Amino acid sequence: TQLLEQSPQFLSIQEGENLTVYCNSSSVFSSLQWYRQEPGEGPVLLVTVVTGGEVKKLKRLTFQFGDARKDSSLHITAAQPGDTGLYLCAGARQGGSEKLVFGKGTKLTVNP
Amino acid sequence: SQTIHQWPATLVQPVGSPLSLECTVEGTSNPNLYWYRQAAGRGLQLLFYSVGIGQISSEVPQNLSASRPQDRQFILSSKKLLLSDSGFYLCAWRFGLAGGEQYFGPGTRLTVT
Numbered sequence: 001t002q003l004l005e006q007s008p009q010f011l012s013i014q015e016g017e018n019l020t021v022y023c024n025s026s027s028v029f030s031s032l033q034w035y036r037q038e039p040g041e042g043p044v045l046l047v048t049v050v051t052g053g054e055v056k057k058l059k060r061l062t063f064q065f066g067d068a069r070k071d072s073s074l075h076i077t078a079a080q081p082g083d084t085g086l087y088l089c090a091g092a093r094q095g096g097s098e099k100l101v102f103g104k105g106t107k108l109t110v111n112p
Numbered sequence: 113s114q115t116i117h118q119w120p121a122t123l124v125q126p127v128g129s130p131l132s133l134e135c136t137v138e139g140t141s142n143p144n145l146y147w148y149r150q151a152a153g154r155g156l157q158l159l160f161y162s163v164g165i166g167q168i169s170s171e172v173p174q175n176l177s178a179s180r181p182q183d184r185q186f187i188l189s190s191k192k193l194l195l196s197d198s199g200f201y202l203c204a205w206r207f208g209l210a211g212g213e214q215y216f217g218p219g220t221r222l223t224v225t
Contacts, residue, residue: 033213042202042216043156088156092212098144098163099171100214104155 003027004091006103014111016078021106023089024071032072033100034063035088043088079110114139118203118217125224131176131190133220135203138184143205145186146214147178150200162186198224 005024013019023032031050035043047056049065049072056063060083062075076083086107090100115138125131137143144163148156158171160178168178175194179187186203200221204214 031212035216040200040219040221042204042219045213045215048213090214098161098169099146099158102156 003101004089004103006087006089006106008106009104010107010109012109012111013079015080017110018075018077019079019108020073020075021087021108022071022073023091023103025091025101026070027091027101028069028094029091029101030069030094032065032069032089032091034072034074035090037086037088037105038084043086076108079108081110081112084108084110114205114215116203116205116215116217118201118220120220121218122221123223125193125222127195127224128192131188131193131197131222133188133201133203133222135186135188135217136184137205140184140205140207142183143207144214145180146204146206147186147188148202148204150202150219156202160188193224195224198222 003025007022031048033048034046036046037043047063049063052067052069054065060077064073086105088105090102092100117136119134146161147159149159150156161169162180165180165183175190177189200219202219203217206212206214
């Protein structure tokens, strides 16, 4: 059972375009993280959101946590080739689990 | 600041040979430690995690095992590798509190031939 569904699975766009990727679940999470991974490297943490409705911005990246803490979105403005990578969302389930639940990722390619 | 190391970076091993991958964390005490496997650049499969020395939780039955001989050392092993063990192995750590983000090492690319 995949508890975190990410969409789209693949996304190929031109430099300068905007995009949004989604991370959805029927479960409630106490926090949710977004990671970016480049080929042959480990995932790098981008942001953690913990409050329902929370919005965080990291330069051209905007992260939002759903009001019910079941979903999240990542919006990139004016994408650049350096944004290319695999974007993973991961959630910490309520109740203090030691583990994170990971989505399968969105593979983003930004063409120059 | 905290850093996490994994070695080797790449490994090519024949079927039936043993395996030992090592992960060490610097700059923190009593971290939670995790081993993941990632196939074809997609989602992460949690293999093992540890909340303390000698404490190992296994997530999937397979021919792999893990050990934590020291507070900041986590080892992934196998006595006999299978072709299906090929993949990208990632170690991660987290502060020893419930919930919260994990930080990943650079990974080990294992190819079983």
